[in-house]
Amino acid sequence: MKKIYSLLLGLVLCAINPLYAQNVNWVRSTYGDCLYHTNEKFTWSGDCNSGYCDGFGTITWVDGSKYIGNLSMGMNSGFGTQYYANGQKLYEGQWLNDKKNGFGKLYDADGYLMFKGNFINGEHEDIKLLNNLADIVCPFILDKVFDGGNNLRYQCVGFYPSNADNFRIYIRMLFDGDIVTTNHYAFTLVLKSEAPFIDFVDYNETTQNYLLYKSVKVGAQLYQEISEYLKEHSN
Numbered sequence: 001m002k003k004i005y006s007l008l009l010g011l012v013l014c015a016i017n018p019l020y021a022q023n024v025n026w027v028r029s030t031y032g033d034c035l036y037h038t039n040e041k042f043t044w045s046g047d048c049n050s051g052y053c054d055g056f057g058t059i060t061w062v063d064g065s066k067y068i069g070n071l072s073m074g075m076n077s078g079f080g081t082q083y084y085a086n087g088q089k090l091y092e093g094q095w096l097n098d099k100k101n102g103f104g105k106l107y108d109a110d111g112y113l114m115f116k117g118n119f120i121n122g123e124h125e126d127i128k129l130l131n132n133l134a135d136i137v138c139p140f141i142l143d144k145v146f147d148g149g150n151n152l153r154y155q156c157v158g159f160y161p162s163n164a165d166n167f168r169i170y171i172r173m174l175f176d177g178d179i180v181t182t183n184h185y186a187f188t189l190v191l192k193s194e195a196p197f198i199d200f201v202d203y204n205e206t207t208q209n210y211l212l213y214k215s216v217k218v219g220a221q222l223y224q225e226i227s228e229y230l231k232e233h234s235n
Contacts, residue, residue: 024098026074029053035074037098049073061085069095084109093119114158114170129233130156133226134171140222141189141198142175146210149175149185157188167193167230177206185210197223 026035029044034053036042038061046057052074053059059067064087069080076095084090088111093104100106100119107113115124138154158170169191177183187203200211 036071037075046071065090112158113160116160124159126159127156129230130159130169132233133169133229136229137171137189137191137222137226138173140225141173146175146185149177151176165193165227167191167226169226191222191226193223193227 023039024037025039027038027041028035029042032044032048033051034044034048035051036044036053036059038059040061040063042062043060044053044057045060046053047055049055050073053071054073056070057068059071064085066083067076067080068083069076070078071080072078075098077097078095079093080095081092082090086109088109089105089107090109091100091104091106093100094102096102099122101121102118104117104119105113106115106124118125134154134156138152142149142152152173152175154171154173156169157172158168160168171189171191172187173189174184174186177185183206185204185207187200187207190199190201191197192199200207203211
């Protein structure tokens with residue numbers, strides 16, 4: 001389950017990373033007394049302008065996570081790279097007013113590329129499209145592959161690349177078995193533009209046991225529906 005936790009970590013970084021925490025404050029650097037838009041203690045390797053971190057440099061938080069790139073008056077602005085505490089890239093690309101804006105790449109903590117494309121105010125521009133697609137795909141998988149279930153939950157956790165003809169879409173699915181059993185299913189559904197078109201990864205033991213006894217034969221049909229949907233809704 002390691003990979004999916006990393007994927008979800010990347011998507012909810014707004015809740016846990018200093019750059020995107022709610023009610024972000026201004027904190028002075030440990031050395032140099034320069035202001036930066038964060039809630040955590042940090043060090044700054046660059047210049048100060050009117051008391052703010054400014055220009056090119058490195059922000060390093062106490063947990064070891066970093067931002068290396070351009071700043072404007074204490075906020076990420078221009079090109080910059082954000083790193084997890086383990087040293088892996090979190091985001092590489094353009095920033096504006098402390099949010100991802102413009103072209104960039106978003107990675108999980110293991111270095112896996114989750115999103116590549118344009119970001120608008122911190123969100124991938126295709127996230128609404130992908131979540132709408134999940135609304136179609138997940139009930140289909142639940143019915144055709146698993147013969148139904150209860151309490152279905154799902155969320156798109158990755159999309160690469162942003163292309164209607166060549167793509168991989170990652171959707172986390174969780175649901176319960178019928179009312180007679182207490183089985184709980186959890187896995188990441190991978191939708192691909194090449195055969196076998198669908199795959200299941202990061203699954204729990206219940207899902208693994210089920211898939212051993214049931215052949216998945218709906219991939220080609222699902223691929224056709226996804227391709228038509230993306231081509232119809234993509235710019």
